Amino acid sequence: MKIYCVGGAVRDALLGLPVQDKDYVVVGATPAQMEQLGYRAVGKDFPVFLHPKTQEEYALARTERKSGKGYKGFVVHAAPDVTLEQDLLRRDLTINAIAQDSDGSLIDPYGGQADLQAKCLRHVSPAFVEDPVRILRVARFAARFVEFHVAPETLQLMCDMVQAGEVDALVPERVWQELSTGLMEQQPSRMFEVLRACGALEKLFPELNRLWGVPQPPQYHPEVDTGVHMMLVIDYAAKRQFPLPVRFAALCHDLGKGTTPVETLPRHIGHEERSVDLLKEVVKRLKVPNDCAGLAHIVAKFHGKLHQAKQMRPATLLEFLTQLDALRQPQRFEQFLDACECDTRGRTGFEQYDFSVAEYLRDALQAIAAVDAGKVAAQYQDNEKIREAVMQARLEALHKHLDS
Numbered sequence: 001m002k003i004y005c006v007g008g009a010v011r012d013a014l015l016g017l018p019v020q021d022k023d024y025v026v027v028g029a030t031p032a033q034m035e036q037l038g039y040r041a042v043g044k045d046f047p048v049f050l051h052p053k054t055q056e057e058y059a060l061a062r063t064e065r066k067s068g069k070g071y072k073g074f075v076v077h078a079a080p081d082v083t084l085e086q087d088l089l090r091r092d093l094t095i096n097a098i099a100q101d102s103d104g105s106l107i108d109p110y111g112g113q114a115d116l117q118a119k120c121l122r123h124v125s126p127a128f129v130e131d132p133v134r135i136l137r138v139a140r141f142a143a144r145f146v147e148f149h150v151a152p153e154t155l156q157l158m159c160d161m162v163q164a165g166e167v168d169a170l171v172p173e174r175v176w177q178e179l180s181t182g183l184m185e186q187q188p189s190r191m192f193e194v195l196r197a198c199g200a201l202e203k204l205f206p207e208l209n210r211l212w213g214v215p216q217p218p219q220y221h222p223e224v225d226t227g228v229h230m231m232l233v234i235d236y237a238a239k240r241q242f243p244l245p246v247r248f249a250a251l252c253h254d255l256g257k258g259t260t261p262v263e264t265l266p267r268h269i270g271h272e273e274r275s276v277d278l279l280k281e282v283v284k285r286l287k288v289p290n291d292c293a294g295l296a297h298i299v300a301k302f303h304g305k306l307h308q309a310k311q312m313r314p315a316t317l318l319e320f321l322t323q324l325d326a327l328r329q330p331q332r333f334e335q336f337l338d339a340c341e342c343d344t345r346g347r348t349g350f351e352q353y354d355f356s357v358a359e360y361l362r363d364a365l366q367a368i369a370a371v372d373a374g375k376v377a378a379q380y381q382d383n384e385k386i387r388e389a390v391m392q393a394r395l396e397a398l399h400k401h402l403d404s
Helices: 008-014 031-036 084-089 112-118 126-130 133-144 152-163 172-183 189-198 200-204 226-239 244-252 255-259 271-286 290-306 314-323 330-345 357-369 373-377 383-403
Strands: 002-006 023-027 048-050 057-060 062-066 074-078
Touching: 002 008, 002 084, 008 112, 023 084, 031 048, 031 057, 062 084, 126 152, 133 152, 133 172, 133 189, 133 200, 152 189, 152 200, 172 189, 172 244, 172 271, 189 200, 189 226, 226 244, 226 330, 244 271, 244 290, 244 330, 255 271, 271 290, 290 314, 290 330, 314 357, 314 383, 330 357, 357 383, 373 383
Parallel strands: 023 057
Antiparallel strands: 002 023, 048 057, 062 074
């Protein structure tokens, strides 16, 4: 029985990056032997065990044979006679198919170290085509390792997989898992560029894919192309290290521009409402979590209105803050402002554009939040009168704040 450290931990150590989690492959052992040594079995689809002390994952060396569509259509063979080289052969990329022995020596049968040097994302074997999740993983790695390129032959395999309908078998939860992880990488735009290049984005996220080639007014969008704008927006969000809900909202705020009638281009009248309708389809299809879906909804609906805030009359401004539910959900309100900052500054030449409207809205919210709603409500019995009185008190506070 021999144990090797494999995959991302070895790769990241060779790149001089912090090593997060370590995974191990065990050669020459049976499940019974692992349990006798105190390891706890946790694998559903193949034998994986948790170390009794460190809780790190140890998987028995295995081979896989394609048996159906999708990423679960495999017959797995795990046995003591499976070699380390056979186990590494089934992995996705050469840079993830390097193993390290307990004495620190590297086992690299498929050229992973050379591809690390060449900054190349290259498939290990033709078996790459058997798992459609690998399309998403390659795209995600492109967003993480921004200096790496996808090998032309690997990109061709990905195109072939899309053409063969492999991505159609992906379950929504796995697509969301990979996309959301990629959104949190260093340069998320690269993930979408790779998915576009192989045709997968059109299948997985057609609402986003159709934005490329859609023009916008150059005086507001020097980059013109709506798809390019979206990529600038999410990369700005990554640069500011905003959380996932902000990045997803930034990604989806302009989906409606892809359905603008050709005769009205480059203007996009009413695109906000169309964005909301398309977003509902995306959220349902990908099973997007509530925090991401909720923020994306208000950003899609109200991002255009934000830029008018300084010209709003007090009553209109109060209504806007009420629509945003800013008093009851202050954290989401802050994330709304962050996503709108990404939209504003995610344009060519607009990276330092004035965004003082955020502070203007924060101050306005603070003014109405200072109103003691309980004290006002105590003066009335009728719920409708209470609501009117509280709103009037907040409006007066806002008038006073804006006049000061």
